[in-house]
Amino acid sequence: MRAALDLCREVGYRKLSIEGIAARAGVGKNTIYRWWPSKSAVLLDGLVSAVTDVAFPHTADVAADLKTQMVTVAGSIASPDIGPHYAALIGEAQQDPELARALWDRLISHLVAAAVQRIQLAQRQGQIRPDLAPDLVVELLYGPIYYRYLIRQRLPDEEHINAIVDTALAGLAPSPASSQTAPPA
Structure with a gap:
């Protein structure tokens, strides 16, 4: 979630991708998809934890x-x-x-x-x-x-x-x- 927040701040939502989040977090994209169906779902969880x-x-x-x-x-x-x-x-x-x-x-x-x-x-x-x-x-x-x-x-x-x-x-x-x-x- 932190990786999604940081990456979104750097590249913007349009350029945010599951692949990019996975790379930033140091995990495979399948790991991301196991927990979240989309980049917006990861970002929402990150936002909820940040607010x-x-x-x-x-x-x-x-x-x-x-x-x-x-x-x-x-x-x-x-x-x-x-x-x-x-x-x-x-x-x-x-x-x-x-x-x-x-x-x-x-x-x-x-x-x-x-x-x-x-x-x-x-x-x-x-x-x-x-x-x-x-x-x-x-x-x-x-x-x-x-x-x-x-x-x-x-x-x-x-x-x-x-x-x-x-x-x-x-x-x-x-x-x-x-x-x-x-x-x-």
């Missing part, structure tokens, strides 16, 4: 918690040990539904679940409208990071993330006239 758990703060201030966590996420994505591999796998997942599922199941879903829990807490505390689906709120907040990273090929800085959170929360805040209903399933 540390991005803790989600739980203070009384949802805006501060979101800003802290989103800056941490942007920093992780900017890391040369994570960013290029993550972008390559996201790109490849557009053509490979099995990889898309694996990327979601093994990496992204855990991070989204932590964000959903924080949004639900904010809804219970009256900081975010209770009628909104927490998944929608997560997509609204984190979508700009992915847009800037994958489309504009640059990550938002802390100032930009602060603006994203402040702008989004202004629209997500409960109004005095809003009903206090539970979020939709």
Whole structure:
């Protein structure tokens, strides 16, 4: 897995091959195929092992918690040990539904679940409208990071993330006239 990460960083995903990974690791390509069906599977395992758990703060201030966590996420994505591999796998997942599922199941879903829990807490505390689906709120907040990273090929800085959170929360805040209903399933 380390060989796959290192080689991908050096030659890029397009030029990454099972043969190259095997040579870098000092094993035969059959050894690689015994454990992984494709270069993307090796790279995903390497990425999963490289990504540390991005803790989600739980203070009384949802805006501060979101800003802290989103800056941490942007920093992780900017890391040369994570960013290029993550972008390559996201790109490849557009053509490979099995990889898309694996990327979601093994990496992204855990991070989204932590964000959903924080949004639900904010809804219970009256900081975010209770009628909104927490998944929608997560997509609204984190979508700009992915847009800037994958489309504009640059990550938002802390100032930009602060603006994203402040702008989004202004629209997500409960109004005095809003009903206090539970979020939709």
